[in-house]
């Protein structure tokens with residue numbers, strides 16, 4: 666196999682490992698239509714996997730047509746929160762990354778129903794997108810109910826790893842906020858240790874109280890039904 670040309674300054678690398686699900690049950694016809702017709706219009710050009718020849722730097726100003734603030738949601742699931750934020754902040758550009766196609770399809774339904782025009786989607790691993798963004802280009806990042814990977818031997822699969830935080834530190838502007846919601850107490854401890862060793866500081870806030878512009882995600886509803894307690898943490902990029 667021939668090796669793909671690297672993005673400027675990037676060493677050729679094999680596609681990175683993603684441990685989650687990319688596909689669930691078959692899409693309904695209306696969802697399949699959205700994935701076929703709407704997704705290509707909202708997909709971020711260049712945001713391809715490592716090793717893919719289509720991979721190229723991503724310019725948010727070109728995506729949104731101006732230099733508006735840009736916020737990213739990592740692993741948006743069915744997109745309840747992303748759609749809510751995009752409707753609330755029409756002057757902000759939203760990037761959403763989600764490899765699970767059924768989630769992407771559900772989110773596209775919300776984008777269409779609400780006529781949201783300030784959204785671009787990466788239907789893949791957020792890391793492949795973040796490293797293609799210009800330095801200091803993100804002013805807020807949401808990581809909501811990341812996969813908990815509870816087994817000790819799977820801890821290094823958690824999104825809040827030193828490597829992934831380093832990617833975020835580079836792409837986030839100084840002072841930009843990273844919001845984490847989780848229902849797993851051990852993930853809170855894990856996150857606090859991980860950010861302490863990176864370029865973030867924890868912001869003083871009551872972790873039991875959601876942010877004022879919060880909306881419940883599908884995963885949060887499930888966590889509450891099952892008796893788990895959410896924690897809402899904010900970190901600032903130094």
Ligand SMILES: C[S@@+](CC[C@H](N)C(=O)[O-])C[C@H]1O[C@@H](n2cnc3c(N)ncnc32)[C@H](O)[C@@H]1O
Nearest residue numbers: 740741742762765790791809810812882883884
């Ligand atoms: C537990 S679900 C939570 C979904 C949603 N945030 C919610 O609160 O309902 C975690 C999501 O993160 C996504 N995910 C996992 N690793 C990811 C990665 N590297 N980049 C983007 N999304 C990822 C999964 O596909 C999954 O949809």
